[in-house]
Amino acid sequence: MQYVSDWIASDDLLLLNFSDEVLKVFQSYVQTGSRPESGGILLGTVHxxxxLVTKATRPSRFDLKFPYLFDRAPFGHRAIARRQWQISKGTVRYIGEWHTHPQDKPYPSGLDLHEWGRLAACRQDGRSLLSVIVGRNDLYVAMTAADRHQNQLKPYSVSAAIADRC
Ligand SMILES: [Zn+2]
Structure with a gap:
C-alpha cells in the first residue's frame, strides 16, 4: 500500500509533500486487525x-494506545521537535499532528475536529495546523486554521499540473 506523497489545497494556494521517511512511518502503523491507534507529531519546513513534511515522530511509550483513541503524551514528541528545531537552526518546525484510524478511507471524528481546533487556536505563530489521519488505504489531509476552519487537501498529480501549463 503506497500513500500519495503530494497534496494540494482546494484553493490551489498550498502544496504539501510528505517525505519517503514520513510515509514509511505512516505505513508501519497502519491499523489492521486489532492494532491500536497510533500517532505523533509532524515536523518540516515551511515555504x-x-x-515539506520531513519527519513524523513515532508513538512513545508514554502514549496511551487504544483501538479507537490515541492520546499523545507531550514529553517525547516535544523533545524531538525542540531538538529538530535546534539542529536545523530554526528551519525545521512543528507542522501538525498525525494519527491512525481503523478505516479504509479515514474521516475525522467529532473529537478529532475539536482537538485540531484547540491545537490550532493555541499555536503561537498563528499558522494553520496540519491534520493527518492515516487510514488503511488512504490519508485524510487537512489544514486547520486558528478559527477552526478546515481546508481539506486533495492528492496532487504532477502530470495534471504539467498538462495545465501547456
Ligand atoms: Zn481520530
Missing part, C-alpha cells in the same frame, strides 16, 4: 506556497 512560500508549500510545506
Amino acid at each position: 512560500d506556497r508549500g510545506i
Whole structure:
C-alpha cells in the first residue's frame, strides 16, 4: 500500500509533500486487525506556497494506545521537535499532528475536529495546523486554521499540473 506523497489545497494556494521517511512511518502503523491507534507529531519546513513534511515522530511509550483513541503524551514528541528545531537552526518546525484510524478511507471524528481546533487556536505563530489521519488505504489531509476552519487537501498529480501549463 503506497500513500500519495503530494497534496494540494482546494484553493490551489498550498502544496504539501510528505517525505519517503514520513510515509514509511505512516505505513508501519497502519491499523489492521486489532492494532491500536497510533500517532505523533509532524515536523518540516515551511515555504512560500508549500510545506515539506520531513519527519513524523513515532508513538512513545508514554502514549496511551487504544483501538479507537490515541492520546499523545507531550514529553517525547516535544523533545524531538525542540531538538529538530535546534539542529536545523530554526528551519525545521512543528507542522501538525498525525494519527491512525481503523478505516479504509479515514474521516475525522467529532473529537478529532475539536482537538485540531484547540491545537490550532493555541499555536503561537498563528499558522494553520496540519491534520493527518492515516487510514488503511488512504490519508485524510487537512489544514486547520486558528478559527477552526478546515481546508481539506486533495492528492496532487504532477502530470495534471504539467498538462495545465501547456
Ligand atoms: Zn481520530
